[in-house]
């Protein structure tokens with residue numbers, strides 16, 4: 161059965177179709193008001209959220225459905241040690257579709273393997289956040305009128321920023337995209353994304369530590385927060401937290417039709433004064449998030465058939481290697497098979513299928 165765990169679970173054509181449906185919902189919301197009557201969405205949020213959880217809930221309510229769930233792990237039986245697999249089986253008895261956020265990478269994947277209803281990854285640690293990516297794509301499509309032939313700058317935390325990783329992977333499948341990676345050395349994009357996505361897809365890219373110098377060539381600027389919660393060493397966070405601040409002054413050199421996106425929440429990386437600039441799209445982006453999630457819920461419910469997600473294990477390495485990423489779901493979930501795949505781009509290197517961390521055989 162179809163779930164959305166990684167943006168690659170949907171083809172470009174399917175993403176374009178979701179964007180088209182979301183566009184139609186924006187224009188004709190009344191057409192969709194009863195589409196999910198008697199359907200229930202379960203929002204299982206083991207990590208804080210404002211936009212993702214509430215936009216999912218608003219999306220289901222606007223489709224005529226209803227919502228159950230929890231917004232922190234401490235109010236669920238996870239606090240008593242219940243596994244993700246058991247949680248997914250239990251929720252399948254109560255709801256028709258799950259949206260799950262979890263601090264451990266790969267948790268929604270484990271849920272999808274055990275649920276008999278579709279599972280949507282609403283963010284797993286520093287790994288993936290595919291519905292933010294769909295939101296970002298809809299925002300770019302609506303604000304720029306196209307998803308091809310764009311120069312897109314990513315600025316801030318490119319190391320832990322799951323929204324950045326997912327959006328680069330999505331943009332790699334469109335044509336004429338150039339990306340500019342703007343980050344301090346300590347927060348640069350992981351090398352596997354550069355190898356497996358950017359280089360493999362022949363994407364044009366450049367690297368800079370200077371936001372002002374990069375700004376004039378950009379059609380889209382994707383700002384991100386330096387995420388305190390992802391740092392092991394608080395001193396490193398303190399040193400890096402003010403690396404980039406977008407101001408009215410800096411924007412004087414930018415294109416007049418630049419689109420400024422930010423997945424939010426913002427801390428101080430965009431001055432509040434920039435909010436009044438018509439190029440600031442980030443609060444409109446929040447609204448697009450609800451519409452694309454409406455389109456996604458409709459699509460996954462249409463395809464739901466009661467069977468859990470199953471991976472093809474014929475090309476996987478099963479229980480030979482152990483994942484060393486302490487943020488991987490394999491560190492806590494009981495009796496979970498260790499599964500690795502060998503990547504094409506890195507000969508001999510294996511990657512955990514839950515969190516994509518590297519290991520040698």
Ligand code: CP
Nearest residue numbers: 209210211212423424
């Ligand atoms: N953009 C985003 O994921 O926001 P929340 O953490 O508030 O859901």
